[in-house]
Amino acid sequence: MTEFQDIVLMKGNEAIAYAAIRIGVDGYFGYPITPQSEIMETLMNEAPWTTTGMVVLQAESEIAAINMVYGGAACGKAVMTSSSSPGISLKQEGISYLAGAELPCLIVNVMRGGPGLGTIQPSQSDYFQAVKGGGHGDYRLITLAPASVQEMADFVDLGLQLAFKYNNPAMILADGVIGQMMEKVKLPAYRRRRTEAEIREQCPWATLGKPATRKPNIITSLELDSVIMEQNNLRFQAKYAEITKTEVRYETIDAEDADYILVAFGAMARICQKAKDLAREQGIKVGIFRPITLWPFPSTAIDSFSAQVKGFLTVEMNAGQMVEDVRLAVNGKVPVEYYGRLGGVVPTPQEVYNALVAKFNLPN
Amino acid sequence: MSIDIDIVSPENMVYAKPELMNDTHMHYCPGCSHGVVHKLIAEVIQELDLKEKTIGIAPVGCAVFAYNYLDIDWQEAAHGRAPALATAAKRLNPDKMVFTYQGDGDLAAIGTAETLHAANRGENIAIIYINNGIYGMTGGQMSPTTLINMATATSPSGRTTSKDGAPLDMSKLLAQLDGVCLVSRQAVHTAANVKRAKRMIRLAFENSMAGKGTSVVEIVSTCSSGWKMTPAASNDWMVDNMFPVFPLGDLKNI
């Protein structure tokens, strides 16, 4: 297995793979799709089954991969899969079942442009799918949006920690830029995988074989009695409310004195930093608000700037998806505008700056 | 005309419901083959002392509630996906006994890919395949194994080859795969058949624990509600019509 210096240069996709091995993930199940295939390729090259004991398996489809994740998660194991937009669409059935059965796991989506087969270029057009429930039923997916290779590495651990804390699937919603670009990264320290005894202790619901001392563990999302099913749903909703209260994460840059705030996530937030610098050079006080958790969405934190700023510009690599949540958060107090490019086109800082000037009629 | 009460004592008991099958009344229709196969799985798990090591994967279909009847750990899969769940459960826990329980809609239609690929990888799991040629739970629709001319809710005039293709013989397909060590087709309509079916389920479980690859035991079964016959008439119909298309015996045993 490759040994690294303290800080190394690598792709976001590679960072995901190395982080997974290091933090003691038990299993990865995937299917090749651009632009995230390096995740499974790196894992296969590193062959962690010979070192940490991590299982890495190439499934026959994304559907099989997510259901392998279900089977592993139901055993209380720390398991994950990764894919890109069309493949994530195929996984939606499984994600709904995982949420309904309250199973922890990590799903990585390195987004590409859609709809359909679309393009292999970067995009953020799966925002709705991730945060509004891409599968059927009233469920929520803990959604983390990394903006750097470092966060790709860090969010593997964070995603699984949150997943196990709440018995809920978690997603890293990255984009093709973050997956493919190389940056310096400090990989997490090695942590051994949990033993079966530890899993039985931490996850008393896990199906690892029924000892004489307890009743059978049954992992299911099925309940035919509508009154009980409603109670199950209310339990989920209470959990989602707790996550919304406790787990919101975001970053602000130069927002303290800002007259305008650019709201962006993932790679788009990095581009917006340069756009902000261009604006500040022109004397326009611009700040950045970067949601890190897309669900739970940092609505209160965004709204806290409503009294201070003259407007928000949401910048996305899609047709305007997150802007709806920003508008809900701001609730009409100040204008919330949108700028974005579609189909795999990545906006430049100058384009974002121009959009800001145009939307708010600023002196150029 | 009286029952000899003296005989009713533990040392004379020759047959009883297996302990692993709990007292919950099963939801299956009267005469349903599922119950017999459930009993056989329970007996095999008991006899091989795998109670504390077994993870069952339940399907979607009538047997979706299998987990209510056998006191082991269970995972309930999405329709057709049981072999994918089983793949991960077994790979992550190589010392456990992992089996799937699937019907012909689950295994031969929506889960064909998962089933064939798990078997092709030679996953060390046992697949118990209940083939009654019909979707029972949803009300008797045509399945991939519905016989030609057999009328169902979605083939009301009978299945035709020209429109729906011929009945799909999954066991024959599975037997071609190198990862598969056992494919046996059995039935449970007579005591003798029940005993043979149990021997093959036991072998499938033994193979799984010995790491020999994938074992498949198909049970040609009845669905008296879906077939619209009495249970006894269903058995006769199965012998006359199902067995010629799905003949009993071992397709592979290595």
Next chain:
Amino acid sequence: MAKVKGVVVVNDERCKGCDLCVVSCPCDVLELHQHEVNSKGYHYVYMKNPEACIGCANCGYVCPDGCLTIYRKKNQ
């Protein structure tokens, strides 16, 4: 007198009156009650002809619901 003697004990409440045990019996021992039903409304099985039972347990093997416990004793 038969060399072996058997008894079939029926769990009336579990029985669904499917009749499969009745047709499996080589000695015509069993019958579904004509009038009696259990709490679910099923005509459950009973030993119509207990003297004929040889305790072969065929009925138990084919019973889908595990309703039957079979005892057998050889006559001395």
